[in-house]
Amino acid sequence: MTLNSPADLRACSEDQLQQVCDETRGFLIDTVAKIGGHLAAGLGTVELTTALHYVFNTPDDRLVWDIGHQAYPHKILTGRRDQLHTIRQQGGLSGFLKRSESEYDTFGAGHSSTSISAALGMAVAAAQQKLDRDVIAVIGDGALTAGMAFEALNNAGDMDANVLVILNDNDMSISPNVGALKNYLTKLMTGPTVSSVRRSTKKALSSIPPVRDYARRWEEHIKGMILPSTLFEEMGFYYAGPIDGHDIDTLVTTLRNLKDIEGPRFLHIVTKKGKGFEPAEHAPIKYHGVSPFNPTTGEFGKKAKVRSYTDVFSDWLCDMAKLDEKLIGITPAMREGSGLVRFSEEYPERYFDVAIAEQHALTFAAGMACDGQKPVVAIYSTFLQRAYDQLIHDVSVQDLDVMLAIDRAGLVGADGATHAGVFDYSYLRCIPDCVIYAPSDEAECRDMLYSAYQHVGLTAVRYPRGAGIGAQERQDMQTIPLGTAQIVREGQHVAILSFGTLLPAVQLAAEKLNATVVNMRFVKPLDEALLHKLAAQYDLLVTVEENVIAGGAGSGVNEFLAANALATATLNLGLPDRYIDHGTQTAQLAQCGLDSEGIEASIKASPFFRPSHEKQQKTV
Numbered sequence: 001m002t003l004n005s006p007a008d009l010r011a012c013s014e015d016q017l018q019q020v021c022d023e024t025r026g027f028l029i030d031t032v033a034k035i036g037g038h039l040a041a042g043l044g045t046v047e048l049t050t051a052l053h054y055v056f057n058t059p060d061d062r063l064v065w066d067i068g069h070q071a072y073p074h075k076i077l078t079g080r081r082d083q084l085h086t087i088r089q090q091g092g093l094s095g096f097l098k099r100s101e102s103e104y105d106t107f108g109a110g111h112s113s114t115s116i117s118a119a120l121g122m123a124v125a126a127a128q129q130k131l132d133r134d135v136i137a138v139i140g141d142g143a144l145t146a147g148m149a150f151e152a153l154n155n156a157g158d159m160d161a162n163v164l165v166i167l168n169d170n171d172m173s174i175s176p177n178v179g180a181l182k183n184y185l186t187k188l189m190t191g192p193t194v195s196s197v198r199r200s201t202k203k204a205l206s207s208i209p210p211v212r213d214y215a216r217r218w219e220e221h222i223k224g225m226i227l228p229s230t231l232f233e234e235m236g237f238y239y240a241g242p243i244d245g246h247d248i249d250t251l252v253t254t255l256r257n258l259k260d261i262e263g264p265r266f267l268h269i270v271t272k273k274g275k276g277f278e279p280a281e282h283a284p285i286k287y288h289g290v291s292p293f294n295p296t297t298g299e300f301g302k303k304a305k306v307r308s309y310t311d312v313f314s315d316w317l318c319d320m321a322k323l324d325e326k327l328i329g330i331t332p333a334m335r336e337g338s339g340l341v342r343f344s345e346e347y348p349e350r351y352f353d354v355a356i357a358e359q360h361a362l363t364f365a366a367g368m369a370c371d372g373q374k375p376v377v378a379i380y381s382t383f384l385q386r387a388y389d390q391l392i393h394d395v396s397v398q399d400l401d402v403m404l405a406i407d408r409a410g411l412v413g414a415d416g417a418t419h420a421g422v423f424d425y426s427y428l429r430c431i432p433d434c435v436i437y438a439p440s441d442e443a444e445c446r447d448m449l450y451s452a453y454q455h456v457g458l459t460a461v462r463y464p465r466g467a468g469i470g471a472q473e474r475q476d477m478q479t480i481p482l483g484t485a486q487i488v489r490e491g492q493h494v495a496i497l498s499f500g501t502l503l504p505a506v507q508l509a510a511e512k513l514n515a516t517v518v519n520m521r522f523v524k525p526l527d528e529a530l531l532h533k534l535a536a537q538y539d540l541l542v543t544v545e546e547n548v549i550a551g552g553a554g555s556g557v558n559e560f561l562a563a564n565a566l567a568t569a570t571l572n573l574g575l576p577d578r579y580i581d582h583g584t585q586t587a588q589l590a591q592c593g594l595d596s597e598g599i600e601a602s603i604k605a606s607p608f609f610r611p612s613h614e615k616q617q618k619t620v
Contacts, residue, residue, distance in 0.1 A: 003020065003077060003081075004079055004081075005077075005078065005079050006053040006054075006058050006059075006077060006078060006104070009050070009053050009054055009077060010053070010054055010057075012054075014249070014252060017050055017051075017054060017248045017249075017252065018248055020050055021046050021047050021050050021248055024046050024049075024050065024073050024076055024077065025043060025046045025073075025275075025276045025277075027076060027081070027084075028042055028043065028046070028072055028073060028076065028084075029043070029276075029277050029295050030295050031084050031085055032072070032290065033292060033293050033294065033295035034085065034292055035085055035087065035088075035089070035292060036088075036289075036290055036291045036292050037072070037087050037088055037095060037289070037290065037414075038069045038070075038072065038095060038288065038289050038290075039072075039274070039277075039280060039287050039288070039289075039290050040273045040274040040277075040280045040284045040287040040288050041069040041070035041140075041273060041288065042069070042070050042071065042072035042073050043273070043274050043275045043276055043277055043280060044070065044168070044170050044245075044271040044272055044273045044274065044275045045070040045071075045073055045074075045138075045168060045245075045271065046073045046275070046276070047245060047246050047247070047248045047251055047271075048138070048166070048168065048245055048251060048269060048271070049071075049073040049074050049077060050073070050077065050248060051248060051251035051252050051255055052136060052138075052255065053074075053077055053078070054252060055252060055255040055256055055259060056134050056136065056255070056259070057134075058078075058104055059103045059104045059106065060133060061133055061134040061135070061136070062106045062119065062122045062123075062126075062133065062134070062135040062136065063104070063106060063136050063138070064106055064107045064109075064115045064118050064119040064122070064135070064136065064137045064138065065097055065107075065109050065115060065138050066109060066112060066113065066114060066115035066137070066138060066139040066140060066143045067096070067109050067110070067111070067112045067140075067143060068094075068095065068096030068097045068109040068110065069096075069288070069289075070138075070140070070168070071096070071097055071109070072084070072087070074097075074104070075087075075093060075102075078102055078104035079102070079104075080093060080101075080102065088414035088415070088416075088582055089414070089582070089583065090581070090582065090583030090584065090587050091583075092582075094416055094581075094582060095414060095415060095416065095582065096108070096109050096110045096415075096416070096418055097109040106118075106122070107119075107122075108418070109418075110382075110415075110416075110417075110418020110419060111382070111383065111386065111418065112140075112142070112143040112146060112356050113139070113143040113144070113145075113146035113148045113149045113356060114148065115137040115138060115139050115143075116137045116139060116149055116152035116153060116156065116163075116165055117148060117149075117151070117152040118137070119135045119136065119137035119163050119165070120135075120137075120152055120155060120156045120159075120161055120163055122135045122163075123135040123156075123161045123162050123163040124159070124161060126162070127161070127162065134162075134164065134259060135162065135163045135164070136163075136164045136165075136166060137163065137164070137165045137166065138166045138168055139165065139166070139167060139168065140167075140168045140169075140170065141167060141168070141169045141170065141171065142333065142355070142356060143356060144167060145333070145355035145356050145357060146355070146356045146357055147357060147359060147360065153165070153232070153235050153237070154235060156236070156237075156264045157235040157236020157237055157264050158236060160236065160263050160264065161263075161264055162262055162263060162264075163264055163265075164258055164259075164265045164266075164267065165237070165264070165265070165266050165267070166266075166267045166269060167241075167266065167267070167268045167269065168245065168269055168271055169242065169245075169268060169269065169270050169271070170270070170271045170272060170273040170284075171273075232266045236264055237264045237265060237266040238258075238261055238263065238264070238265045238266065239265075239266045239268070240254060240257075240258060240265070240266070240267050240268070241254075241266075241267050241268030241269060241270075242268040242269065242270050243267075243268070243269055243270070244269070244270060245269035245270055245271035246271060246272070246275055251269070254267065255267075273288075274287055277298070278298070279297075279298025280298070285336060291303075306467040307442065307467060307468065307470075308465075308466055308467050308468070309407070309442065309445055309463040309464060309465075309466070309467075309468055310337070310338065310339040310407055310465075311339065312442045312445050312446055312449075312463070312468070312473065313338075313339050313378065313405050313407070313445070313449060313463070314339035314340070314341070314342055314343065315342075315446075316446050316449045316450065316477075317329055317339070317340070317342075317343050317376065317378075317405075317449075318342055318343050318346055318347070319477075320376075320449070320450065320453055321343065321346070321347050321350065324374060324453075326372065326373050326374045327350065327373075327374050327376060327453075328350050328351075328352065328365075328368055328373050328374065328375045328376065329343045329344070329347070329350060329351050329352070329376055329378065330352045330354065330361055330364065330365055330375055330376065330377045330378065331352075331353050331354070331361070331377075331378050331379070332353075332354055332355065332356060332357055332358045332360075332361040332379060332383065333353060333354075333355050333356045333357075334378070334379070334380065334383075335353055337380070337407070337408075338378035338379065338380070338405070338407050339378065339407070340353075340378055352364070358379065358383050358384065358386040358387040359386060359387045359389070359390050361377055361379065361387065362377065362387040362390035362391055362394060362395060362402075363390045363394045365377050365395070365402050366390070366394040366395045366398065366400050366402060369395075369400040369401045369402050370398075370400065374401060374403070374453070375402055375403070376403045376404075376405055376453070377402065377403070377404050377405065378405045378407065379404065379405070379406060379407070380406070380407050380408040380419070380421060381406050381407070381408055381409045381410075381420075381421020381422075381423075381424045381462065382408065382412075382418070382419050382420060382421050384404065384406060384421075384424065385423065385427070388427060391431070391458075392431060395458055396431050396432060396433070396434060396458050399433070399457060399458075400457075400458070401456050401457060401458075402458055402459075403452050403453055403458075403459045403460075403461075404458075404459065404460040404461070405449065405461055406421065406424060406460055406461065406462040406463070407463060407465070408421050408464070408465045409421040409424055409462040409463060409464050409465075409500075409546070409547075410422060410464045410465075410500070410501075410546035410547070411546065411575070411580060411585055411588040411589060411592075412465045412585070413465065413466075413582065413583065413584055413585040413588065414582050414583070414584075415582065416580075416581055416582030417579035417580060417581065417582075420579075420580060421462075422546070422547055422548050422575050422580075423547070423548055424460070424462055424547065425438075425462070425499070425523050425545060425547035425548075425551075425552040425553050426547060426548060426550060426551030426552050426555075427551075428460055428523075428524070429523060429524050429551065429552070429553070429555075429556055430551070431458070433457055433458060434457075434458045434459070434460060434524060435452065435455055435457065435458070435459045435460070435482065435522070435524060435525070436459075436460050436462065436522065436523035436524045437451065437452055437459070437460065437461040437462065437480075437521070437522060437523075438462060438499045438500040438520065438521060438522065438523050438545075438553070439461065439462075439463055439500065439501070439521075440498065440500060440501055440503040440519050440521070441468050441469050441471035441501065441503070442468035442469070442470075442471045442473055443471040443472060443473045443474060444471070444480075444521070445461070445463050445468075446473045446474070446477060447474070447477055447478050447479070447480055448461050448480060448521075449461050449477075450477035450478070450479065451478075451479045451480045451482075454479055455482070462500070462523075463501070464500075464501050464546070464585075465585070466585065468501070469504055480521065482522070482525065483522050483525035483526065483527055483528075484521065484522070484527055485497075485518050485519060485520045485521055485522070485526075485527035485530050486518065486519045486521060487516065487517070487518050487519075487530075488503070488507070488517050488518070488519050489507060489510055489511075489515075489516060489517035490516055491510060491513070491514045491515040491516040491517070492514055492515070492516075493514075493515070493538060493539045493540065493609075493610065494510075494513060494515040494516065494538060494539065494540045494541075494542060494603060494609065495515065495516040495517075495518060495534045495537070495538040495540070495541050495542070496509070496510055496515050496516065496517050496518065496542045496543075496544060496599075496603075497518045497520050497534075497541060497542065497543045497544065497554075497557060498517060498518065498519055498520060498544050498545075499520050499523055499543065499544065499545040499546075499547075499553040500545060500546055501546070502544050502545070502546055502589075502594060503517075503519055504596075505544075505589075505594065505595055505596040505599060506544050506596075506599060508596035508600075509596045509597075509599040509600040509603065512600055513600060513603060513604075515542075515603070516534075516538065518530070518534070520553070523545075523552075523553045523556065524556065526556055526557065526560060528560060531557065531560055531561070531566075532564070532566070534568075535561060535564075535566040535568040536566075536568075538568065539568070539569065539608060539610070540568070540569050540570070540571060540603075540606060540608045540609055541557065541561075541568055541569070541570045541571070542570070542571045542572075542573060542599075542602075542603055542606075543557050543570065543571070543572050543573065543574075544573045544574070544594070544599060545573070545574045546574070546575065546589075546594065547574055547575060548574060548575045548576075548577065549572050549573075549574040549575065549576075549577070550577065552572075552574055553574075554570070554572030554573070554574060555572070557570065557572075558570055558572070569606075569608035571602065571603065571606050571608070573593065573594065573599060573602055574592075574594075575592055575594075576592055580592065
C-alpha cells in the first residue's frame with residue numbers, strides 16, 4: 001500500500017488501517033537496519049501515529065511530538081517515506097522534528113518535555129484567531145517527569161484550553177524511568193485487571209436499566225481509587241484511559257470521541273517500546289539508537305571497539321569513588337549516554353538518576369554539597385543549558401563544591417543542531433570562579449577529571465562525543481596546575497592557541513605554517529603569564545575552539561590582551577554564527593573550517609599573516 005500523505009491515509013477504510021500499521025512497522029525495521037538510527041521508540045508509536053493522522057486533519061490540525069525519537073513513523077506517513085534512508089545523514093532528513101523540513105512538523109523537537117507547552121501555545125493562538133483547529137501533544141512517561149511538562153499541564157487546565165494531551169506510557173525513556181510518577185504508573189499497569197474490571201463490571205451493571213446511573217458513579221469511584229484520572233482531572237483535564245496503544249480500532253474510536261469534546265483532555269495509552277520486533281521488545285535500551293543490524297536476527301555487525309571520552313569518564317568515576325567515599329554520581333536520565341552504568345552497579349547507594357530534570361539535578365547536587373558530599377553531575381552540554389539558572393543561583397552564587405562532567409561538547413554529528421554542545425565555553429566562562437578544563441586527548445581528560453575533583457568550587461570538564469586519538473591513559477592520576485598552558489610545538493611568527501580536542505588538526509596546520517602551538521588546557525583561568533610572553537613574541541595569535549566564537553575561549557584571550565594594552569593581532573577560529581545541520585562530525589568540522597586544511601587556509605587569509613621568510617620574528 002503506497003501512501004504519500006495523511007490525505008491518502010484518510011481515504012483508506014478503517015479495515016485497512018492494520019495493514020498500514022504492519023507495512024509501516026516493517027518498512028521502519030528494514031530501513032533502520034540498513035542505515036542505523038532511532039528504532040525502538042518509533043516501533044512503539046506506529047498505531048498511535050496512524051490513528052492520529054487518520055482522525056485529525058493534519059497539518060491544519062496541529063500534532064506536536066515530544067523529542068522526536070518516536071517520530072519516524074510520522075515521517076513515513078507524511079510524504080517522507082522515500083527519503084527515510086537519508087535520515088541523520090548530511091543533506092538528508094533530520095533525526096528529530098524540524099519545521100523547515102515539513103509542514104507536518106509543527107514544532108521542532110530535540111529536547112524532551114516541550115510538547116505540552118508548545119501545543120498549549122498553538123491552541124491559544126487558534127482561539128485568538130477564532131480558528132476551528134484541534135491541537136494534540138504527544139508526550140512519553142519519561143518526558144512527563146520533567147517539571148516543564150507539569151508547568152504546562154497546570155497552565156492548560158487553568159485556562160481551559162482546547163488541547164488534547166496524549167501520554168504514551170511505555171515505562172521507558174532512553175534509560176529505564178525513575179521516580180514516583182513512574183512507580184505510580186507501573187503499579188497501575190502491573191496486571192490486566194484495570195481495564196478488564198472496568199469493561200466487565202460496567203457492562204454487567206449497565207445491562208440493568210435501574211442501575212445505569214449507579215454504574216456510572218461506581219466507575220468514577222473506582223477510577224478515583226485505581227486510576228491516575230484523579231491527578232489529571234484535578235488539574236482540569238477530562239481524562240480517558242488507560243487504553244491499549246497498539247489496538248488501532250480502539251485508538252481511532254477513542255480519538256474520535258475525544259475530538260468531539262472541548263477543553264483540555266488527557267488520553268493515557270499504554271505501549272511497548274520496540275513493538276513488533278522481538279529483539280527490541282526484549283532490549284529496548286539496546287535498540288533505542290542503533291547502528292546497522294540484521295533485520296531478521298537483530299544482530300549487529302561486528303566492529304572494533306573504540307575507546308570514547310565517555311568511557312574515560314566512566315572508568316575515572318569508579319576509580320575516584322574508590323579513593324573518596326564522599327563522591328556522588330548524578331545523572332538526569334542519561335545513565336547509558338553519560339557512562340554511569342558501571343558506577344550505578346558498583347556504587348548503587350551513591351548513584352542518583354533524577355529523571356529528565358536537569359534543573360533539579362543541579363540544585364539537588366547543590367544541596368548535597370552544602371552538607372559535605374562531593375557531587376559529580378554527568379550531563380550533556382546541550383542539556384546543561386536547561387539548568388543555567390540553577391548553575392548560577394544555586395551553585396555558583398553560594399560557592400558550592402560541585403563538579404560538572406560535560407559530555408557531547410562541540411558538534412555531535414548525526415543528532416544535529418538540537419544536540420550540539422556549542423555554547424558551553426561562552427555561558428560558563430562568564431560565571432565567577434568557574435574553572436573550565438579543556439582536555440586535548442583521553443589521557444589529559446582523565447587527569448583533568450582528577451584535577452577538577454580536587455579543586456574546591458564549581459568546576460567543569462568538557463569533552464566531545466565519540467572516540468579520542470588513542471592516547472595512552474595513566475592509571476595513576478596527576479593534578480594539572482590550575483591555569484597552566486603547555487607549548488607543544490615551537491615555530492615562528494604565528495602562535496596557535498588550541499582549546500580542547502582540535503589539537504591534532506591544529507598541529508597538522510602548524511607544521512605547514514611553521515607556527516608555534518599551545519595546548520591551552522584551561523578556558524578559565526587562562527595562563528596569563530604565557531599570554532604576556534606570546535603577545536610580545538609573535539605577530540599573530542590564533543585561537544581555535546569547538547565552540548561558537550561569540551563569548552568563547554578566543555573572546556577571553558581578546559579581553560585579556562585589551563585589558564593589558566597588548567596590541568598583538570588576533571584571529572579567532574571557532575564555530576560560525578549559525579546552526580550546523582546533521583552529518584558526520586568530520587564533515588561538520590570541515591564545513592566550519594576547523595579541520596587542518598581549514599585552519600591553515602584561515603590563517604593564510606589573515607591580513608596579519610606573512611610567510612616566515614618575509615618577516616622577522618618579534619623579540620622580547
